[in-house]
């Protein structure tokens with residue numbers, strides 16, 4: 001049994017558990033769904049948290065501009081929340097953004113307090129370019145988006 005959580009780059013073997021976790025949150029209206037094909041194509045942009053020999057968390061980066069990247073599909077499985085895994089994944093994604101020389105990391109979220117604790121600030125959605133909203137065409141709430149925009153500027 002794996003008692004310690006590991007946060008790592010996702011690999012193709014992770015596609016099925018990733019798909020199921022995101023699908024579960026998508027059904028609750030918390031995340032946008034991602035098909036298996038999309039996950040396979042974008043697997044290099046995903047990180048996972050692994051504990052008890054299973055995937056218990058995930059998150060991804062989506063480049064939106066020369067300096068801007070979005071954290072997407074961030075979630076921790078029920079039973080594993082509140083143990084610092086979400087923060088670990090955010091730090092891993094922030095490190096990856098630094099490596100890619102993308103200093104502005106944003107997210108659209110309902111979990112504002114969590115992001116504030118992780119060094120983000122609430123910002124007006126309007127400061128982001130049009131490209132941020134391309135994913136919204138797939139969202140049931142596209143005409144009544146109630147998510148909050150948060151931004152962290154890396155040193």
Ligand SMILES: CC(C)(COP(=O)(O)OP(=O)(O)OC[C@H]1O[C@@H](n2cnc3c(N)ncnc32)[C@H](O)[C@@H]1OP(=O)(O)O)[C@@H](O)C(=O)NCCC(=O)NCCS
Nearest residue numbers: 074075076081082083084085086087108109111113114117
């Ligand atoms: C939001 C989420 C990723 C947080 O992951 P987590 O592993 O539970 O968070 P952590 O344990 O790393 O918490 C870090 C800090 O944020 C706080 N926090 C976590 N979730 C919080 C919440 N919903 N409201 C307020 N504070 C929260 C924790 O208390 C902790 O504070 P502390 O450092 O003072 O103890 C997780 O709750 C989740 O999967 N939510 C559903 C999916 C979702 O909404 N994802 C965001 C999409 S952008």
